[in-house]
Amino acid sequence: MLQLERQQDILRLLGTHKSMTVKELCTALFASPATIRRDLAELERAGHLRRSFGGAVLTESYPDQLPLTVRACDRITEKKRICAKAAQRIRPGDTVFIDASSTTYFLVPHLREIPELTVITNNPNVNIALAQQNVRSFCTGGEMLNGSVALVGSEAERFVRGIHAHAFFFSARGLCEGKISDSSAAERNMKIAMAEQANRLYFLCDTSKHGHIFPYLIADLDRVDEMIDET
Amino acid sequence: MLQLERQQDILRLLGTHKSMTVKELCTALFASPATIRRDLAELERAGHLRRSFGGAVLTESYPDQLPLTVRACDRITEKKRICAKAAQRIRPGDTVFIDASSTTYFLVPHLREIPELTVITNNPNVNIALAQQNVRSFCTGGEMLNGSVALVGSEAERFVRGIHAHAFFFSARGLCEGKISDSSAAERNMKIAMAEQANRLYFLCDTSKHGHIFPYLIADLDRVDEMIDET
């Protein structure tokens, strides 16, 4: 069996089962543990899966019409509900910032009917989806953060600081004791820049964030005008 | 047996079986391993298949994960072939501009293996696809041009003018009497900015461009270092 073929099979198997151990893959593909591990290492370097002790899980699953990176995320229905609520805060003529989290992607379908709306985002997926609905949108530019889909860096921040927006919709990895935190310094800086340039701050928070704390502090919860959750 | 006929047979066999070893192809087509290998190398350069040690697999992973906007375009196989050829002009350590045409999207699968490559583009689809392959990439930012997927405007041009690249890969709507032209002023300006900031210019031109002229002139054909077409 060819190496490439086996690697494609691994991805296929991970698509149906959501995780597989090295042993399971060995018996399924008639290969030795060493070979499977080498394949997993290579596929991980390519960003297709994430390894964990004993096996691996898919980072991106296959068919759907959501972008790969959004498809992989959890709690999609909860995020959709939160975004539907959040979109009601937008008024005609507004200029809004949208950050590069997987949550805020679900704002897009609600923005079509808002007249004279302008969106600025550092998430290329949002830009593309908005262009398909003829919503006026800007992209911050910057360096693409590998492993997520977010534009960051000094150029991206400079772009943001040249703009003032009515509102900023954002999410983050953790909310603990009134502190909103994230795991990447570069993304933290972008969120802070956007927050400083916007009148109203809306923090979109699903239940998976609660009780988690990450190294990079974005803001205290009382800085935001409203936290929007599922309730 | 003719060379071209045999290569078509290889593709046909790969269509029914999902992968074939060199040995299998040898017995099936009554040719020596050397010949089969040469054919496979050629078909891979044209983007029709991917080789693996011992054999080859069809490049089926791509068509269904193409972005909507790219999936819709014509002459995909021709564009793939052009891009496979174009990618050979890139050297390790290069910094390259890629424009926002549908043609240049097909450069992406060929960029994975080039070490120390940096890409700057105003096409968010390219950014996202490159991030998934762990290729370092930057986005120019700017306003999203509705109806296509291209970032344009003064902010986008400003970003480009702050960078110098080794090469610029671009396409356009028309080529007529040695003049390369396009239908949008905003995109024209971006292409001109990138061209001015790059050493080598490569114009990717499929046969549908020939004989068409559009209002916005990008450059004379003799400005470009090489025109890359299907031949």
Added chain:
DNA sequence: GCATCCCCGATCACAAACGATCATGAAAAG
């Protein structure tokens, strides 16, 4: 905190496939 299990990465050796090169022969050009 300790012991057990077994999973991982590194290394090695072997077999198979690969690329480079050259020789052959047939078809095309002069």
Added chain:
DNA sequence: CTTTTCATGATCGTTTGTGATCGGGGATGC
């Protein structure tokens, strides 16, 4: 008819993928 061109096949040194072995170290249970 001679020369050139080009696809093909053979040879050979090198590279690659694979499975086995072994020491180190996370995961789990007590």
